[in-house]
Amino acid sequence: MLTVDTIDNGTVVDHIKAxxxxxxxxxxxxxxxxxxxxxxxxxxxxxxxxxxxILKIEGIxxxxxxxxxxxxxxxxxxxxxxxxxxxxxxxxxxLPEKISGVGKCPNPKCICNSEKVPTRFTAEPAxxxxxxxxxxxxxASELV
Amino acid sequence: xxxxxxxxLEKKDVEDYFQRAEEMDHQLARKKVEKLDGIVxxxxxEPSTRxxxxxxxxxxxxxxxxxxxxxxxxxxxxxxxxxxxxxTVDGYADVIVIRHPMExxxxxxxxxxxxxxxxxxxxxxxxxxxxxxxLYTLKKMKGxxxxxxxxxxxxLKHARTMRSLLFGLSMFGANVKLVAPRGLExxxxxxxxxxxxxxxxxxxxxxxxxxxxxxVYVCRIQEERFEDKYEAMSMKKKFTIKPEYLRGxxxxxxxxxxxxKIDEIPPEVDKSPxxxxxxxxxxxxxxxxxxxxxxxxx
Ligand SMILES: [Zn+2]
Numbered sequence: 001m002l003t004v005d006t007i008d009n010g011t012v013v014d015h016i017k018a019x020x021x022x023x024x025x026x027x028x029x030x031x032x033x034x035x036x037x038x039x040x041x042x043x044x045x046x047x048x049x050x051x052x053x054i055l056k057i058e059g060i061x062x063x064x065x066x067x068x069x070x071x072x073x074x075x076x077x078x079x080x081x082x083x084x085x086x087x088x089x090x091x092x093x094x095l096p097e098k099i100s101g102v103g104k105c106p107n108p109k110c111i112c113n114s115e116k117v118p119t120r121f122t123a124e125p126a127x128x129x130x131x132x133x134x135x136x137x138x139x140a141s142e143l144v
Numbered sequence: 145x146x147x148x149x150x151x152x153l154e155k156k157d158v159e160d161y162f163q164r165a166e167e168m169d170h171q172l173a174r175k176k177v178e179k180l181d182g183i184v185x186x187x188x189x190e191p192s193t194r195x196x197x198x199x200x201x202x203x204x205x206x207x208x209x210x211x212x213x214x215x216x217x218x219x220x221x222x223x224x225x226x227x228x229x230x231x232t233v234d235g236y237a238d239v240i241v242i243r244h245p246m247e248x249x250x251x252x253x254x255x256x257x258x259x260x261x262x263x264x265x266x267x268x269x270x271x272x273x274x275x276x277x278x279l280y281t282l283k284k285m286k287g288x289x290x291x292x293x294x295x296x297x298x299x300l301k302h303a304r305t306m307r308s309l310l311f312g313l314s315m316f317g318a319n320v321k322l323v324a325p326r327g328l329e330x331x332x333x334x335x336x337x338x339x340x341x342x343x344x345x346x347x348x349x350x351x352x353x354x355x356x357x358x359x360v361y362v363c364r365i366q367e368e369r370f371e372d373k374y375e376a377m378s379m380k381k382k383f384t385i386k387p388e389y390l391r392g393x394x395x396x397x398x399x400x401x402x403x404x405k406i407d408e409i410p411p412e413v414d415k416s417p418x419x420x421x422x423x424x425x426x427x428x429x430x431x432x433x434x435x436x437x438x439x440x441x442x
Contacts, residue, residue: 110248111252131248
């Protein structure tokens with residue numbers, strides 16, 4: 001059995017759809033420049049879904065805003081804030097109303113792909129998002 | 145005030161444009177147009193002679209000056225950024241009309257410019273002055289939208305005009321029938337949107353039958369859209385508005401087209417009293433005068 005240390009202070013993102021852990025890291029903006037330890041476990045056995053990814057990030061409590069972004073790639077993910085070795089907050093990722101500056105508009109003719117401007121999308125019913133520039137509608141999973 | 149997308153207008157806004165265009169029509173008929181000061185800049189990053197001329201003519205009729213930015217020959221070729229180009233022209237003009245092949249370009253331009261920006265077409269996305277003039281034409285020629293039977297005919301998948309027009313017609317409660325060859329139907333997303341937003345009840349067909357129609361709005365089918373050359377030819381033939389299609393139609397049925405038309409409407413049909421596309425194009429002037437004036441009022 002592969003084990004990873006528990007963390008005392010930080011965030012555990014659990015129930016990430018298998019294979020999406022790396023995308024979650026990207027959405028968090030976390031890479032080698034992040035000053036603390038980060039563990040990404042992929043293909044962890046799961047009773048509900050067969051397998052899942054788990055992400056442990058030391059040193060930060062991931063904000064609600066960022067938590068919601070996780071829903072774009074993994075709608076069932078849960079985010080646990082850990083302080084002093086205890087879970088102090090548990091929340092479920094929910095699709096955000098508005099997204100700005102993250103993701104990419106899938107429309108190659110959209111101006112936000114050719115000019116250096118932050119993306120922006122607004123939620124529409126049934127998991128859809130409309131681009132604030134080209135006005136096209138996409139599924140949440142197409143944006144990342 | 146900018147005019148970027150028809151999708152963000154409400155019914156009362158569109159009615160305000162109608163009223164203003166009507167006032168412009170009156171002023172033009174009396175040859176007494178209230179003059180406005182200021183300069184309109186036309187920035188066309190891709191050619192569209194009619195839209196440009198129509199906006200320029202509207203500006204001139206309002207007594208305004210026009211400066212024309214020639215996208216093809218300017219510093220853009222030398223690699224100037226979109227932002228710099230817009231900010232510079234913004235310093236020269238009181239209203240900017242922009243046409244650009246990238247979708248969302250007019251929206252972005254409006255964020256860089258202090259002057260109001262009017263979208264003259266952004267790729268396959270929006271062309272709101274066309275939609276407004278189309279609706280104004282229908283209102284002028286037919287009166288009430290409620291109960292009006294409108295057929296949108298041709299390549300409904302690629303024609304941006306048709307998508308916005310469907311939105312506008314649904315907003316005003318017209319009965320719309322979408323007539324397109326298989327594979328070139330209106331995007332399901334656009335159909336869903338008007339159903340949800342306006343409760344639109346639509347009809348769909350692959351066959352041409354103008355019986356009962358008050359309005360037939362035609363757009364071109366391009367052969368390149370079909371893989372199969374034989375299918376392309378036969379669809380093109382079927383969707384060419386032949387004089388025999390006009391037998392048995394309502395006496396006052398009108399045919400509209402955004403122009404330029406190539407061969408989808410043959411010259412014999414031009415002579416028919418049903419053909420009203422040149423009058424439609426003429427309505428672009430009062431509507432664009434109204435749009436410029438409203439933009440300047442803030
Ligand atoms: Zn876009």
